[in-house]
Amino acid sequence: xxxxxxxxxxxxxxxxxxxxxxxxxxxxxxxxxxxxxxxxxxxxxxxxxxxxxxxxxxxxxxxxxxxxxxxxxxxxxxxxxxxxxxxxxxxxxxxxxxxxxxxxxxxxxxxxxxxxxxxxxxxxxxxxxxxxxxxxxxxxxxxxxxxxxxxxxxxxxxxxxxxxxxxxxxxxxxxxxxxxxxxxxxxxxxxxxxxxxxxxxxxxxxxxxxxxxxxxxxxxxxxxxxxxxxxxxxxxxxxxxxxxxxxxxxxxxxxxxxxxxxxxxxxxxxxxxxxxxxxxxxxxxxxxxxxxxxxxxxxxxxxxxxxxxxxxxxxxxxxxxxxxxxxxxxxxxxxxxxxxxxxxxxxxxxxxxxxxxxxxxxxxxxxxxxxxxxxxxxxxxxxxxxxxxxxxxxxxxxxxxxxxxxxxxxxxxxxxxxxxxxxxxxxxxxxxxxxxxxxxxxxxxxxxxxxxxx
Amino acid sequence: xxxxxxxxxxxxxxxxxxxxxxxxxxxxxxxxxxxxxxxxxxxxxxxxxxxxxxxxxxxxxxxxxxxxxxxxxxxxxxxxxxxxxxxxxxxxxxxxxxxxxxxxxxxxxxxxxxxxxxxxxxxxxxxxxxxxxxxxxxxxxxxxxxxxxxxxxxxxxxxxxxxxxxxxxxxxxxxxxxxxxxxxxxxxxxxxxxxxxxxxxxxxxxxxxxxxxxxxxxxxxxxxxxxxxxxxxxxxxxxxxxxxxxxxxxxxxxxxxxxxxxxxxxxxxxxxxxxxxxxxxxxxxxxxxxxxxxxxxxxxxxxxxxxxxxxxxxxxxxxxxxxxxxxxxxxxxxxxxxxxxxxxxxxxxxxxxxxxxxxxxxxxxxxxxxxxxxxxxxxxxxxxxxxxxxxxxxxxxxxxxxxxxxxxxxxxxxxxxxxxxxxxxxxxxxxxxxxxxxxxxxxxxxxxxxxxxxxxxxxxxxxxxxxxxxxxxxxxxxxxxxxxxxxxxxxxxxxx
Numbered sequence: 001x002x003x004x005x006x007x008x009x010x011x012x013x014x015x016x017x018x019x020x021x022x023x024x025x026x027x028x029x030x031x032x033x034x035x036x037x038x039x040x041x042x043x044x045x046x047x048x049x050x051x052x053x054x055x056x057x058x059x060x061x062x063x064x065x066x067x068x069x070x071x072x073x074x075x076x077x078x079x080x081x082x083x084x085x086x087x088x089x090x091x092x093x094x095x096x097x098x099x100x101x102x103x104x105x106x107x108x109x110x111x112x113x114x115x116x117x118x119x120x121x122x123x124x125x126x127x128x129x130x131x132x133x134x135x136x137x138x139x140x141x142x143x144x145x146x147x148x149x150x151x152x153x154x155x156x157x158x159x160x161x162x163x164x165x166x167x168x169x170x171x172x173x174x175x176x177x178x179x180x181x182x183x184x185x186x187x188x189x190x191x192x193x194x195x196x197x198x199x200x201x202x203x204x205x206x207x208x209x210x211x212x213x214x215x216x217x218x219x220x221x222x223x224x225x226x227x228x229x230x231x232x233x234x235x236x237x238x239x240x241x242x243x244x245x246x247x248x249x250x251x252x253x254x255x256x257x258x259x260x261x262x263x264x265x266x267x268x269x270x271x272x273x274x275x276x277x278x279x280x281x282x283x284x285x286x287x288x289x290x291x292x293x294x295x296x297x298x299x300x301x302x303x304x305x306x307x308x309x310x311x312x313x314x315x316x317x318x319x320x321x322x323x324x325x326x327x328x329x330x331x332x333x334x335x336x337x338x339x340x341x342x343x344x345x346x347x348x349x350x351x352x353x354x355x356x357x358x359x360x361x362x363x364x365x366x367x368x369x370x371x372x373x374x375x376x377x378x379x380x381x382x383x384x385x386x387x388x389x390x391x392x393x394x395x396x397x398x399x400x401x402x403x404x405x406x407x408x409x410x411x412x413x414x415x416x417x418x419x420x421x422x423x424x425x426x427x428x429x430x431x432x433x434x435x436x437x438x439x440x441x442x443x444x445x446x447x448x449x450x451x452x453x454x
Numbered sequence: 455x456x457x458x459x460x461x462x463x464x465x466x467x468x469x470x471x472x473x474x475x476x477x478x479x480x481x482x483x484x485x486x487x488x489x490x491x492x493x494x495x496x497x498x499x500x501x502x503x504x505x506x507x508x509x510x511x512x513x514x515x516x517x518x519x520x521x522x523x524x525x526x527x528x529x530x531x532x533x534x535x536x537x538x539x540x541x542x543x544x545x546x547x548x549x550x551x552x553x554x555x556x557x558x559x560x561x562x563x564x565x566x567x568x569x570x571x572x573x574x575x576x577x578x579x580x581x582x583x584x585x586x587x588x589x590x591x592x593x594x595x596x597x598x599x600x601x602x603x604x605x606x607x608x609x610x611x612x613x614x615x616x617x618x619x620x621x622x623x624x625x626x627x628x629x630x631x632x633x634x635x636x637x638x639x640x641x642x643x644x645x646x647x648x649x650x651x652x653x654x655x656x657x658x659x660x661x662x663x664x665x666x667x668x669x670x671x672x673x674x675x676x677x678x679x680x681x682x683x684x685x686x687x688x689x690x691x692x693x694x695x696x697x698x699x700x701x702x703x704x705x706x707x708x709x710x711x712x713x714x715x716x717x718x719x720x721x722x723x724x725x726x727x728x729x730x731x732x733x734x735x736x737x738x739x740x741x742x743x744x745x746x747x748x749x750x751x752x753x754x755x756x757x758x759x760x761x762x763x764x765x766x767x768x769x770x771x772x773x774x775x776x777x778x779x780x781x782x783x784x785x786x787x788x789x790x791x792x793x794x795x796x797x798x799x800x801x802x803x804x805x806x807x808x809x810x811x812x813x814x815x816x817x818x819x820x821x822x823x824x825x826x827x828x829x830x831x832x833x834x835x836x837x838x839x840x841x842x843x844x845x846x847x848x849x850x851x852x853x854x855x856x857x858x859x860x861x862x863x864x865x866x867x868x869x870x871x872x873x874x875x876x877x878x879x880x881x882x883x884x885x886x887x888x889x890x891x892x893x894x895x896x897x898x899x900x901x902x903x904x905x906x907x908x909x910x911x912x913x914x915x916x917x918x919x920x921x922x923x924x925x926x927x928x929x930x931x932x933x934x935x936x937x938x939x940x941x942x943x944x945x946x947x948x949x950x
Contacts, residue, residue, distance in 0.1 A: 006519055014530050021534055100772045140649040142770040142780055143759070144675030147911035150759035157756050157796055162687065165674035166653030178671060178687070184694045185540075247666050250652065250659035261651045263609050271651065287666050408656040 030229075032180045033237035034416065036122050037225035038114045039379065039386050039427035040196070042085040046220065049082040050075060050442060053216070056090060062207050070209065074216045076442045079346040079367065083431075084374035085220040087200040095203040103139055103201045104148075110196045110222035111149060118224045119153075122236075124190065126153035131182055131191035135164040135171040135378060137407075138261070138271075139198030149194070168259070168406025169342060171195060171378040173414045176227070177244050183229035190230070196222030197377035204270030211270030217345060221376025221383065239400065239416040243295040246412045247288040255280040259407040281348070284411035285355065288403075289330070292413050296401070297335040305330050332356045335399065336415070338388055339363070342404035343370040343380040352403065365391075368435050372428075378404070383427065387435070390428040394418045477837070480809035541696070541738045543689045544746035545919065546633075549626035550885050551619045551705075551731040552932040553595035553876075560592040561585055561950055564725075571604045577716040584725045586947050589849035589870065593936075594728040594877035599709045612648050612709040613657075619705055619731035620654065621661060627733040630930065633699075635662035640691045640700035641670040642684040644881055646910075648707035649674035658703065669695075677768065677909025678845055680704065681732070681881035682917050686753040692738040699739065705731035706880035715777030723780050726848055730879025730886065748903070748919040752804050756797040758912045764789045768910035780910075787854045793914035794858060794906070798833075801916050805838040805902075835859050839918075840901040842866065843887040845908050846873035855906070871940050876932070881907065886932060890940070893933040897925040 050072075057063070057071045089095065089102035111134070119126060132155065134145040143151075146161035160182065167174050172195050179191040199218055204211045228237070249255045258277040263269050294302060332339075339362050341352050349370065353363040365387040373383050381402045388394050398418040405411050425432060479486070499507065565582055572578050597618075599611035620643075627633065641664065643655040653672035658664070669691060676683055681704035688700040708727055713720050737746070758764035767783040783789075803811060810833040817831035835842075842865045844855050852873065856866045868887040872879075876886050884905045891897055901921040908914055928934060 003518065007522060010523060010526055014526055017530065018533070099776065100770065100778055137651050138649075140646075140675035142646060142675055142677060143765065143768065143910040143912075144677070146676075147757070147759045147765065147913075150757055150911070151762065151765040154760040155757070157758060157760070158800070159757055160686070160755065161757060162671075162683070163673060163675045164671060165649035166651045166656070166672050168651055168653075174671070177669065181694045182690050185690050246669065248656070248659055248664075248668060248670060249666055250656045251663040251666070253660065256652065256656060256660040259652070261609065262613075267608065269609050291667065408652040408659070410656075 030184065031231065031234070032176075032183050032241040033228050033230075033234055033419070034239040034241070035124075035226040035228055035233060035237050036118060037223055037238075037382055037385070037426075038117045038121065039383050040110045040114050040220075040222040041427045042109070042220050046085045046088060046091060047082070048084050048086040048091070048219070052091070056095065057215075059093070059095070060205050062205070067207065067209070067212075071212055071216055074213060077346075078217060078374075079370050079440055080217070080219070080374045080442075081371045082443065083372060087220055089200045090203055095200075096205045098200045098203070100141070103198060104141060106200045106220070107136060107139060107145060107196060107198055108148065110220070111145065111194050111224070112152060114222060114224035115149065115153070115192070115194065118192070118226055122226055124226070126155050128190055129155055129159060129192050130186075130189045131179055132159055132161040133164065133175045133178055133191065133193045134162075135167060135175050135193075135195050136198050137166055137168055137171060137377065138202045140165040145194075168408055168410065169344065169375075169377045169380070170404035170406030170410050170412040172381050173244060173246065173402065173404065173412035176241065176414055177246060177412075179227050180241060180244060183227075188230040188232075189228065191227045192224065193227065194222065194224045195378045195382070197379070202269075202271065204268065206264045206266055206268035206270055208264040208270060208272070210272050210274060211264060213273050214271040217375045219374030219376055221373050221379050223379040223382035225382065234419070237419050238422055239418050242399070242415040242417050243292075244412075244414040245288055245292045245295070246410065247284055247291065248408060248410045249280065249284045249287060250408045250410075252280070252283070252409075255283065255409040258409060278347075278351070280409040281351075281405050281411070282355075284405060284409050285352070288411040288413055292415075293330055293332075296399075296415050297330065297332070301331060301334040332401070333358070333362075336401040337398040338393060338400045339366070340381045340384040340388075340400060340402040341366040343373075343375050343384065344405060345375065346370060348405070364436055367440070371437070371440055372431065372435070378406075380404070386426040386428050387432070389422045390425045390432040391435075392423050394422040396420050477807065477809040480812055481807045483808065541693055542743070543692050543750040544737050544742050544922070545748040545750065546699070546735040546737050546742050546746045547627065547631045548732060548734040548885055548888075549623050549630060550882065550889055550932045551623040551626075551729070553729050557595035557598065557601070557729065558593055559596045559601075559728075561948070565950060567601075567603055571714075572716065574716040577718065577721060580718055581721055581725055582950055584722060586950055587849065588726060589852075589873050589944050590726070590728075590877050591874040591942075591944075593875055597707075597709050597729050600712060604714070605709075605712045607710045607712055609650065609710070612707055613650065615709045615729070616645070616648065616654060616657065616705070616707055617661075619707075619729060620658065620703055620733070623705075623731045623733040624658065624662065624701070624703065627701075627735055631735055633701075633735060635664055637699065638662075638664055638668060638701050639695060639698035640688055641668055641703075642673070642688050642700065643671070643703045643705075644673040644676060644680035644684045645705050645707055646675055646677055646680055646880065647711045648709070654703075658701075677911055677913060678706075678847060678878075678880045678883075679907030679909030679913045679915040681884055682753060682905065682907045682915035683755065683913075684881075685734070685736070685750070685917055686755060686915070688736050689750060689753060692736060697739050699735060699737040699742070702734040702736060703731065704734070704881040704885070706882070711780075713777060713779035715773045715775055715779060717773040717779070717781070719781040719783065720773060720777075720779030722782050722848075726878040728877030728879055730876055730882045732882035732885035734885065743922075746922050747925065748921055751902070751918040751920050752801060752916070753918075754797055754801045754804070754916045756793055756800065756914045758789070758793050758796065758914070764793065764912035767912055787850055789912055790851060790908050790914070791854055791858055793908065793912055794855065797906075797914040797916055801918070802833055805904075805918055806833050806835070807837055810834055810837060832858075832860060835904070836861070836865070838902065839904040840898075841868070841891050841896070841903045843884045843891075843903060843905040844869040845906060846870075846876075846878055846883040846887065847908055848878060849873065851908065867941050870944060871942070874942060874944055875936065875940070881909075889929065889931045890933055890937070892925040893927060893929045893931060893937040894940075895925075895927040897921055899924045
């Protein structure tokens with residue numbers, strides 16, 4: 001009897017120890033801290049006013065007057081201000097034949113400026129960087145952009161570098177996913193991620209309307225940020241990564257081809273955005289939220305969601321249940337304090353805001369980022385975060401959700417927890433006091449009345 | 455009385471035995487140390503007799519409880535140790551794209567097209583000279599768009615080539631392994647010079663209807679060594695995600711990269727790069743260990759980008775007329791040698807037997823402290839590996855590595871024959887070479903393979919694999935119809 005008792009005690013102790021060990025094992029190397037991020041602010045001579053946009057559009061002699069009107073309407077109604085930036089080669093008139101150097105210079109300027117500042121602010125030397133990831137979707141020269149950075153900053157020989165390309169506007173969470181996975185396999189690692197987009201080589205100068213939207217909406221921008229899993233740097237970190245969800249619905253043919261780079265009928269390459277894009281976005285969004293909700297929401301809210309689902313099914317089984325309606329049944333604000341939404345366009349931001357049940361205050365950072373910087377593709381999330389920080393909204397223990405969409409079709413999201421009260425101005429330093437402005441209406445509207453009639 | 459000098463052969467034979475003896479001694483040092491200890495213990499036991507042994511046992515006064523406790527502690531410690539070790543990564547199987555014969559570009563076709571496309575007689579003759587000395591054969595293939603005069607590098611044609619090469623390779627892999635696309639957890643694709651949006655990984659997800667939570671990554675611009683970078687990334691991901699598999703696709707798309715100018719340093723890629731692709735299935739599942747061909751032992755990456763000379767030696771730029779191409783500098787071989795040396799410094803201690811490491815260390819110490827004129831000791835990598843897959847970047851690269859590593863002709867045969875039959879297929883060439891070795895029936899269980907890739911940046915990446923089961927011939931792959939003709943003798947210059 002005694003023996004049995006002792007054996008069972010020992011077994012219990014061993015299993016307890018195993019559970020503790022598993023828990024401990026799960027936690028070590030699991031952290032991913034954001035040390036700092038620097039958003040790119042191009043020089044003021046690259047500002048694209050509506051008037052300048054109109055001049056550039058008119059340069060394309062292949063377009064007819066209705067086409068000009070359509071494009072100007074898009075520019076004016078886009079919610080983009082007069083202060084967004086474009087590539088030098090396009091402003092200087094070389095949009096149809098940019099040289100290789102133009103394209104490289106555009107990306108170099110963004111990468112080097114932001115990295116210089118990042119290394120300065122974090123007081124970390126480039127030689128200490130262990131992992132380097134660059135994602136620029138539409139430009140991949142040889143040697144890769146990561147090699148350019150390794151060369152410029154004289155990084156170590158054993159730096160793990162990855163150059164992601166073609167991954168669209170939601171590539172930021174993908175780069176974070178890559179770094180996070182590497183963090184789980186090694187200790188005390190430092191990673192630098194550069195995210196940007198290349199506009200100069202991708203200007204469309206044909207006549208296909210579906211491909212001209214890209215020209216109107218994309219603007220120059222980028223961000224460099226530093227991540228680490230070293231616990232000793234936690235006190236300097238801004239945020240800590242809680243979870244990351246990637247959803248890819250490329251298996252569906254419509255979703256795959258709704259945002260695709262291809263040639264038009266005359267053989268000119270452009271980025272085609274089809275009419276089925278919103279539908280694909282909704283599906284990808286729902287797919288992502290389904291997996292994100294259990295990780296982000298408190299147990300109470302999840303239980304409520306299940307109950308609401310049952311009630312919906314029992315009492316209104318005849319009504320068609322759309323994915324957006326499902327999403328609206330969940331109150332994400334119970335688990336998330338701030339929302340960084342991809343600034344794909346005013347319509348996208350509003351649609352996502354409605355689906356998540358967000359107020360004007362919640363979508364303000366995204367709308368203001370669209371206004372001040374335009375659609376800077378993958379780096380837009382960081383400008384939105386920068387707005388929140390400059391407005392001193394980010395307090396310790398706040399939870400920030402980054403949500404973005406990209407060609408493929410993907411919806412990626414990640415949840416951060418703020419580690420200390422943040423108040424850097426960053427790229428918004430000189431203009432944050434003017435935000436939110438009285439009106440988001442484009443001054444062009446008054447100048448050229450005929451645009452409204454088109 | 456003057457002694458007759460020893461004849462050459464007997465001194466060299468004695469040296470060989472000394473070297474063998476030394477290697478045996480150092481590599482089995484621990485075993486040799488343990489043998490006298492074990493012998494002593496055995497003799498002592500025999501001397502003591504069973505009575506004394508039982509007396510000794512009883513005197514320890516071991517309780518059942520204590521025995522059980524120590525038993526459990528040992529099992530617990532063993533479990534903790536086993537679960538915290540890195541997960542093994544297995545290569546279940548791989549498939550290479552076999553180009554259709556309609557895409558063949560014999561020398562005559564290449565030269566005829568070049569003469570019709572190019573207006574500059576000098577550059578035509580230069581390309582002819584490159585081709586004569588390239589080590590390529592008559593069966594290498596270019597994509598359909600490059601068969602037009604002039605080539606038609608449209609995005610549609612590039613996508614068509616991508617679909618042809620990648621989907622064929624993946625279909626082959628699916629057939630060989632019985633892989634279900636819905637089971638793929640990780641997808642890594644690398645293609646250096648063609649990165650449309652959506653990415654090639656999205657193209658694969660679309661065609662094979664992969665799951666929505668597949669972790670996909672698309673690497674681009676990373677050069678001819680990107681295949682091993684993808685394997686490295688897949689390995690890191692497989693360490694984190696238990697019971698998963700990863701599909702790695704390595705390719706290079708030729709269609710958009712035809713150089714239409716006349717600058718010599720940029721004409722080489724036109725002459726050497728050919729169509730190719732490989733799809734590799736990696737897994738960390740225990741049940742796959744039984745049917746896997748190889749286990750990944752090490753991956754070592756070296757990036758010499760901090761050195762300006764190395765960084766600029768493979769560089770994409772525009773020539774004076776505005777044609778975009780990749781220029782290769784004249785120091786390419788020297789830089790490749792240096793990059794390899796750096797890579798070896800890291801991989802050497804991981805793979806070399808103790809005897810070689812000790813010799814290298816002693817020579818290093820000697821050079822630093824005693825006499826700097828001592829020749830640096832080049833470790834004998836033939837002791838660490840049975841097979842070598844050197845990136846078939848060009849004849850000069852293979853020659854340089856053969857010299858640097860002191861390899862025999864048989865060791866570099868796979869690389870030379872791959873260059874001859876398929877040309878420089880960039881990141882997938884290492885897989886064609888591995889397939890050659892298997893097709894020749896040389897791959898046995900326990901053999902170790904060293905894959906070395908070079909790429910723009912300048913990078914040198916290595917992967918070490920260990921063969922888990924002897925590969926039986928005939929092997930189903932791109933060499934199946936021509937392996938009997940190989941090896942061929944490749945002359946220095948093929949007169950055109």
